[in-house]
Amino acid sequence: MPQTNVKQVVPRASAAVSGQANAETIAINADHRNMVRYASKNDVGYITISEHLQIMAGGAPKEIRRRWDLERRTDEGWYP
Numbered sequence: 001m002p003q004t005n006v007k008q009v010v011p012r013a014s015a016a017v018s019g020q021a022n023a024e025t026i027a028i029n030a031d032h033r034n035m036v037r038y039a040s041k042n043d044v045g046y047i048t049i050s051e052h053l054q055i056m057a058g059g060a061p062k063e064i065r066r067r068w069d070l071e072r073r074t075d076e077g078w079y080p
Contacts, residue, residue, distance in 0.1 A: 009035075026052060
């Protein structure tokens, strides 16, 4: 049964990674207490969050290298 009394718990600015203009926000139909508690690994919320975490973790090494390179170039005074 769809929830009819759903309210936004966290403003969009707090739901997205700061400084990431293209950050994707994910709706989680739960309050703060229940947004991290799932009945099982088959729970829709658990599946949604775990899939997004896997995507983020998979792209992390490339992003970390990019940021280190940018920091090195900035430290050396070279910035395009």
